Ligand SMILES: Nc1ncnc2c1ncn2[C@@H]1O[C@H](COP(=O)(O)OP(=O)(O)OP(=O)(O)O)[C@@H](O)[C@H]1O
């Protein structure tokens with residue numbers, strides 16, 4: 383522990399500024415943790431642990447909007463004196479050192495109190511963690527201190543997690559190397575949905591299963607066909623005919639040897655003959671038109687992702703054995719990805735509804751594909767499904783980890799779903815999230831993290847904020863991939 387400065391004027395119980403000793407500005411950085419001996423080294427009132435943010439360098443003689451001799455000197459190429467320079471950081475208190483861990487600070491931090499920089503030997507993470515029982519240390523550390531592993535409260539894993547950051551900010555890596563490991567170590571089965579099949583599949587090769595191998599339930603197939611045919615051309619008779627055909631779907635798949643071309647022809651002729659049996663001529667004509675429209679969009683290839691024969695139940699059994707599984711969702715259309723999600727979601731929901739504790743973490747990368755700001759078509763159902771899973775999951779051992787480039791608005795996650803996420807990992811943000819209501823900046827600015835900083839974070843740097851974070855103040859963490 384090293385003395386770096388003293389508390390300056392205007393300190394309160396929730397914030398203070400440390401005025402740095404000479405030359406300390408060269409080594410003290412924001413996001414470092416400090417200890418304030420509140421009231422002085424002898425007989426301090428308490429010891430406040432805080433994080434440094436909002437650094438400031440002042441030299442009033444160099445004010446750019448008034449004219450002073452120093453400015454004149456500078457103007458002609460001279461180097462003005464630094465004697466009147468003041469460097470300071472804001473200290474955001476995390477808590478007061480107490481018998482078992484940290485307590486909220488309630489006393490005013492006294493100006494003049496000495497401020498110490500915590501170094502690797504005084505690992506404060508234990509202090510931050512110790513007040514509650516169920517703590518787990520992440521495979522991630524406070525930036526700059528590799529042995530300060532960041533603690534999280536295990537009991538809130540099922541209160542769901544959001545990971546946010548613009549493209550390339552390291553979200554998928556955080557999910558791979560830090561979060562899936564956390565869930566695994568805390569006894570959860572981890573099921574990762576790899577939207578494009580490129581982010582996780584290479585790392586979890588043997589634990590990958592392709593979406594095309596999985597058998598969908600008929601209601602998910604129905605949603606898929608409805609999505610592809612634009613709600614069956616808006617025709618009820620056609621919808622009924624499809625629905626009737628779906629009753630024999632799995633048998634037909636077997637009979638045709640899972641050949642989409644054969645199945646397609648069979649489906650087409652069965653549906654067509656059903657429509658031909660309509661009595662009223664005008665109804666029949668309408669249905670024929672809808673039929674032509676629908677089959678213009680529906681191709682034999684469109685049925686390919688519906689030929690799988692691994693049932694969702696078998697998938698979950700395999701998850702039981704392997705503990706971690708990645709679904710490679712590459713190579714099929716968005717609608718079939720989403721219909722798979724519906725099938726998976728309904729099975730998980732069914733199990734939980736029957737009272738089962740499913741101990742599963744479902745990592746959903748590219749979450750706005752499932753639950754966008756304004757859901758359309760099948761997304762209306764997937765959004766609703768995520769909302770329902772989130773609500774029931776809290777009591778039944780389901781964690782949802784939703785990964786998204788943006789928090790709100792067009793690039794973000796549906797607001798109703800977002801309300802169910804209680805822990806946030808926020809990396810480098812998209813400029814659209816930098817300001818305004820509900821954006822990342824609004825979340826972090828009260829803690830002294832500026833929007834500009836969020837726009838510039840390096841890949842793999844995330845603020846952890848929310849219920850799982852035992853520190854009331856968001857902390858900046860990073861991790862070494864591949865560990
Ligand atoms: N902890 C880290 N340390 C060093 N580099 C990292 C770290 N995390 C991520 N990166 C770098 O950032 C790159 C992008 O990471 P990643 O693919 O996880 O981004 P992403 O946020 O998921 O992007 P997208 O939104 O496009 O999917 C990685 O290829 C890697 O080079």
Ligand SMILES: [Mg+2]
Pocket residue numbers: 553554555581747
């Ligand atoms: Mg990614």
